[in-house]
Amino acid sequence: MGQIEIGLFEYSGWELDLEKRELRAMGAPVPLGNRAFEILEALALASGGIVMKDALMKRVWPGLVVEDNTLQVHISAIRRALGKDRDLLRTVSGRGYRLLGEWTEPEARFLGSTQAIRVPSSERGAFVTNIPSAASELIGRQASILQIITLMSAYRVVTLTGPGGIGKTVLASEVARRLQPSIDGDAFFVELVSLPDSNLVPTALAQTLDLRLQGDDISADLVAQAIGNRKMLLVIDNCEHVVDAAAEMVEAILRACPNVSVLATSRELLRIDGEFTYRVPPLEVPAREGNADGLQHSAVQLFVARTLALQSDFTMSEERISVIAGICRHLDGIPLAIEFAAARAATLGLQQIAGRLDDRFVLLTGGRRTALPRHRTLRAALDWSYELLPEGERRLLRNLAVFPAGFTLEAATAASGEGEEVTAIGLSNLVSKSLVIFEGTDAAPRWRLLETVRVYSLEKLGPGADYRLAMQRSAEFFWLFFQPFSNASSLQVAIEHFGPYRREIDNLRAALTWALSPDGDGKLGARLAAATSDFWTATSLVFESGEWAQKALSHLKGEAGSRTEMVLQCAFGFALIYTQGMSKRGREALVRALSLAKALGDADYRQRVTCALWLFSARSMELDDALVYAREYEQGSDARDLQSRAAAAWMIGIPQAYQAEHLEAHDRLDWAARSSPLINRRRDMLRLGADIRTSSMAHNTVNLISLGRLDAAARTAEDSILEARATNQPFVSCVALAWASAFVSLSLDNEPRAREWGEELIEHALQHGMKPFYAVGLCVRGSLASRSGSPAEGIDALRAGLREMHETSYLLFYPFFMCELAAALQMAGRLNEGLDQIEEALMFSAAKGYRWMVPELLRRKGEIIAAQNVSGRSPVNLFQEAAERASAQRGLYWELTASITLVEHLAGRGEQPPTRKILLPIYERFTEGLSTPRLLRAKMLMDLGS
Numbered sequence: 001m002g003q004i005e006i007g008l009f010e011y012s013g014w015e016l017d018l019e020k021r022e023l024r025a026m027g028a029p030v031p032l033g034n035r036a037f038e039i040l041e042a043l044a045l046a047s048g049g050i051v052m053k054d055a056l057m058k059r060v061w062p063g064l065v066v067e068d069n070t071l072q073v074h075i076s077a078i079r080r081a082l083g084k085d086r087d088l089l090r091t092v093s094g095r096g097y098r099l100l101g102e103w104t105e106p107e108a109r110f111l112g113s114t115q116a117i118r119v120p121s122s123e124r125g126a127f128v129t130n131i132p133s134a135a136s137e138l139i140g141r142q143a144s145i146l147q148i149i150t151l152m153s154a155y156r157v158v159t160l161t162g163p164g165g166i167g168k169t170v171l172a173s174e175v176a177r178r179l180q181p182s183i184d185g186d187a188f189f190v191e192l193v194s195l196p197d198s199n200l201v202p203t204a205l206a207q208t209l210d211l212r213l214q215g216d217d218i219s220a221d222l223v224a225q226a227i228g229n230r231k232m233l234l235v236i237d238n239c240e241h242v243v244d245a246a247a248e249m250v251e252a253i254l255r256a257c258p259n260v261s262v263l264a265t266s267r268e269l270l271r272i273d274g275e276f277t278y279r280v281p282p283l284e285v286p287a288r289e290g291n292a293d294g295l296q297h298s299a300v301q302l303f304v305a306r307t308l309a310l311q312s313d314f315t316m317s318e319e320r321i322s323v324i325a326g327i328c329r330h331l332d333g334i335p336l337a338i339e340f341a342a343a344r345a346a347t348l349g350l351q352q353i354a355g356r357l358d359d360r361f362v363l364l365t366g367g368r369r370t371a372l373p374r375h376r377t378l379r380a381a382l383d384w385s386y387e388l389l390p391e392g393e394r395r396l397l398r399n400l401a402v403f404p405a406g407f408t409l410e411a412a413t414a415a416s417g418e419g420e421e422v423t424a425i426g427l428s429n430l431v432s433k434s435l436v437i438f439e440g441t442d443a444a445p446r447w448r449l450l451e452t453v454r455v456y457s458l459e460k461l462g463p464g465a466d467y468r469l470a471m472q473r474s475a476e477f478f479w480l481f482f483q484p485f486s487n488a489s490s491l492q493v494a495i496e497h498f499g500p501y502r503r504e505i506d507n508l509r510a511a512l513t514w515a516l517s518p519d520g521d522g523k524l525g526a527r528l529a530a531a532t533s534d535f536w537t538a539t540s541l542v543f544e545s546g547e548w549a550q551k552a553l554s555h556l557k558g559e560a561g562s563r564t565e566m567v568l569q570c571a572f573g574f575a576l577i578y579t580q581g582m583s584k585r586g587r588e589a590l591v592r593a594l595s596l597a598k599a600l601g602d603a604d605y606r607q608r609v610t611c612a613l614w615l616f617s618a619r620s621m622e623l624d625d626a627l628v629y630a631r632e633y634e635q636g637s638d639a640r641d642l643q644s645r646a647a648a649a650w651m652i653g654i655p656q657a658y659q660a661e662h663l664e665a666h667d668r669l670d671w672a673a674r675s676s677p678l679i680n681r682r683r684d685m686l687r688l689g690a691d692i693r694t695s696s697m698a699h700n701t702v703n704l705i706s707l708g709r710l711d712a713a714a715r716t717a718e719d720s721i722l723e724a725r726a727t728n729q730p731f732v733s734c735v736a737l738a739w740a741s742a743f744v745s746l747s748l749d750n751e752p753r754a755r756e757w758g759e760e761l762i763e764h765a766l767q768h769g770m771k772p773f774y775a776v777g778l779c780v781r782g783s784l785a786s787r788s789g790s791p792a793e794g795i796d797a798l799r800a801g802l803r804e805m806h807e808t809s810y811l812l813f814y815p816f817f818m819c820e821l822a823a824a825l826q827m828a829g830r831l832n833e834g835l836d837q838i839e840e841a842l843m844f845s846a847a848k849g850y851r852w853m854v855p856e857l858l859r860r861k862g863e864i865i866a867a868q869n870v871s872g873r874s875p876v877n878l879f880q881e882a883a884e885r886a887s888a889q890r891g892l893y894w895e896l897t898a899s900i901t902l903v904e905h906l907a908g909r910g911e912q913p914p915t916r917k918i919l920l921p922i923y924e925r926f927t928e929g930l931s932t933p934r935l936l937r938a939k940m941l942m943d944l945g946s
Contacts, residue, residue, distance in 0.1 A: 009044045009103040014085070016044050016103065021177070022134065023081060028309055035060050036074045036081070037133075043089070043099035052096040077442055129187040130208065131176045131235065132439075138174050139305055140283045140298020141167070148175045148278055152261060155276040157250055159239075159264045162280035165336030168265035169237050171280060175263060176235045185231025185259065193238035194404035194506040196513055198245035203541070205234075205249060207505075212730050213769045214542060214578065220249040224256035226767045231259040239266035247272050282333030286325040294321040299328035299338055306342035314346070323350045336450065343433045344388055386460065389433070394460075396426040397435060397449075399470045401457035405506035406439060406448030414477035415470050444500065472521055475511040478504065479528045485538070486531040486567070488604045492683040495538055502539065508532060512548055515555075522555030530564045533571035538686055546575025561596065566605055569593035574612050574689065582620040582809035590616065604687075606636055607644070611688050614651050619772075621811040621848040623655040630655065643684060643692075646676040650692045657702045658812070660851040660889040666703035672696040681727065691732045694723045698739035705747050706852060708892035710929025717744040721757070730764060734773035737761035741780045742813060746820070747893075749933040755784055775804030779817040786824035794824040815841045815853045819860050826864050834864045855886035855894040859901055866905055875905060893934075896922045900938055903945075915945030 009016040015024040079086040211226040239246035247270040283299035331337040399415040413423040430436040440446030484494035515525025529552035536545030549572040570593040576586030597606040614629035630651035637644035653668030673696035697720035704713035717740035724736035745754035758780030765774035778801035786794030798821040818841035825834035838861040859882040862875030882898035906913035
């Protein structure tokens with residue numbers, strides 16, 4: 001006997017369509033979010049039985065920890081969708097939920113031996129999508145959908161073109177919804193419509209895909225590299241105003257991402273290789289008046305469906321169908337214009353609308369429709385719709401046009417200048433007239449204008465006093481809205497509830513762009529840029545934070561010397577550290593910010609800027625300056641504040657580690673790692689530019705290795721990587737991976753771990769645009785190539801990495817990898833070049849006080865001199881000096897390393913060195929790490945020499 005396909009459930013006028021993923025009331029779709037739909041589906045499949053809360057959460061949010069209130073929000077959304085039948089969804093107290101009623105399957109059919117039931121999301125795999133749910137049934141597009149799906153199987157890039165309002169976006173969204181179950185990957189909808197600058201196209205993709213890229217240039221190639229081999233469908237919407245940048249972005253994806261398909265919408269072709277263009281046709285309209293089969297045409301069907309949705313008692317007759325057909329012909333079958341007409345017809349009547357269309361759209365009555373300017377057709381529809389509005393709603397619509405990314409009721413109220421009740425009523429009316437779209441949720445209501453409507457409304461607003469007033473109100477609103485990011489007491493809460501702020505990013509850009517323009521309000525713009533500087537950093541857009549700060553600094557207008565200037569100088573200087581390295585300009589900005597923080601008595605910013613200047617000095621290896629700033633930070637810290645004390649210990653301990661004060665540095669960093677509070681961790685990372693816990697552990701490995709605590713060093717390296725991953729911050733992960741792969745694994749001759757972590761570091765740094773850490777990864781790769789017998793390959797990689805380090809002034813690893821380069825050159829027989837590298841490294845270390853590497857540099861210099869075998873030049877003194885320097889620094893590991901080399905050199909010359917006398921006193925001081933390669937080597941030499 002065959003199996004039954006479960007596709008459609010029906011009860012009391014309700015239909016639950018599992019194939020289309022729609023809930024319909026009397027045949028009309030009811031908007032419902034994806035996860036709410038999955039909950040309703042699970043309840044329907046239970047045939048009236050109780051579905052436990054845990055089972056629902058595991059099904060709808062597989063692999064995630066979800067709180068009860070999150071489930072309750074979605075249950076409320078379902079009840080809201082069910083309206084008067086909300087009681088069909090019953091709560092079983094303390095257990096779960098059940099769906100009442102006999103939900104039958106009228107379309108069940110037999111399919112042989114295979115049961116065709118849609119696989120729940122938890123069984124498909126946790127693929128990510130932000131493709132918007134269907135707001136209503138897509139009428140008249142079935143043939144287009146099937147054709148585009150076929151094209152998507154043959155071409156990697158399909159571009160939907162056509163005039164504004166033709167329905168490119170909704171058609172692309174529906175195709176994506178149909179395709180997603182079959183792509184075995186993620187599906188993303190990327191909106192370009194609100195971008196004010198074509199250079200932001202890669203940034204928009206990176207944000208939508210949550211790639212967490214950082215750096216001064218988020219390029220198309222960088223985004224494509226970050227996507228890599230992921231399976232993905234990208235819907236890139238509204239490319240026309242940034243078409244060149246969009247084309248470059250799609251080309252980069254085609255080159256670098258073999259598993260990505262792109263469905264683009266644009267009024268203009270992308271004009272790239274491999275692109276297939278599909279011109280979206282208008283809906284079908286009757287060819288002539290009096291056509292009896294008018295209802296067979298999709299344009300008429302759309303008009304009727306929309307009218308019925310707004311006027312449930314609307315009845316059809318031959319005369320009415322004829323009038324509707326005439327309206328649709330005048331509107332050229334453009335869906336958006338038809339929806340406008342239907343909305344008005346529901347309130348004014350068909351004959352009124354037909355008469356107004358004849359007056360307003362004279363251009364549509366002559367010649368071929370396809371020859372008419374597309375935008376003028378839509379403008380006519382908008383003119384008509386706009387003029388039907390009462391003046392209060394016109395004014396509200398004009399003011400709402402200043403929000404490119406949609407708006408909340410609070411934002412709309414601010415822009416309108418009216419009270420919230422008046423604004424809410426006007427907004428409701430505009431929604432009912434299809435001029436404003438609701439796109440939020442019950443928990444987070446939000447609206448937006450269609451872009452064509454927004455552009456039209458901006459033109460109506462004009463460039464004069466009304467526009468300035470609306471933009472000023474918008475900027476003032478967002479200045480207040482983002483205030484939690486500008487106060488130390490509320491910053492943590494703002495970070496934890498980041499979603500509402502992130503949704504306003506394009507509105508914020510628009511407000512800043514206006515305020516900092518020649519016709520804007522520079523003082524307000526400076527205040528807004530200052531208030532949002534931490535927001536940009538929290539969004540991983542440090543570069544943008546610096547750009548707005550730089551612009552705002554030239555618009556202070558009486559704010560010089562104020563807190564606003566202090567914040568902007570700090571944001572600008574901090575951004576430059578990450579985007580341009582340790583530049584003079586960045587340091588000047590930070591010094592000015594510190595001066596203002598002291599003058600204003602701002603303890604928070606005094607700590608912030610001091611830490612930034614410390615970071616500047618530590619990265620550029622100005623260790624004495626770093627210690628000065630660290631001590632200043634410590635003096636300004638509250639002794640009762642554990643976080644401040646841990647930060648001070650971290651800041652002092654790091655330069656001490658590289659100055660070879662290993663015991664004190666170890667004690668400070670170990671205490672900082674153990675004592676740094678986990679509460680407010682994300683806020684502190686934002687303020688200090690690092691995670692104290694992870695950074696302390698990573699840097700402390702230098703002390704642990706030097707002190708001979710080799711097992712502890714290896715453990716700490718592993719733990720630091722685990723800690724870093726827990727923060728989910730790319731910069732923090734790169735710190736842990738860099739120290740673990742380089743200082744720890746290479747120093748301990750653990751090549752497998754160095755390779756594993758080094759390659760992960762390269763991948764991570766490439767993905768997130770972190771040039772300094774990519775340089776470290778390159779050097780690790782070069783060191784491993786040389787050690788495995790490919791010195792030429794190693795030399796190239798090491799030189800490339802060192803060059804990047806020098807250019808970005810990220811110098812903490814510089815002498816270490818110069819020593820590795822010298823070893824590679826020695827292996828290649830290029831001894832003089834190797835010696836030059838060592839001499840340069842020794843000079844650098846002496847100038848910077850970078851003493852911890854000096855014993856190893858001296859030892860390497862002795863090895864190269866020994867290899868030169870020049871008469872009269874003995875390396876013995878260098879080996880002895882290396883051991884003595886290491887001993888003076890408490891660098892037990894480096895003392896043993898130098899002594900092993902001394903013994904092997906003497907034996908190689910045919911002498912009989914006192915091996916046990918040299919090595920045993922050092923070896924006996926080790927309490928761990930006895931199985932590491934160098935300690936095993938020392939033991940073997942002692943056994944042979946006994």
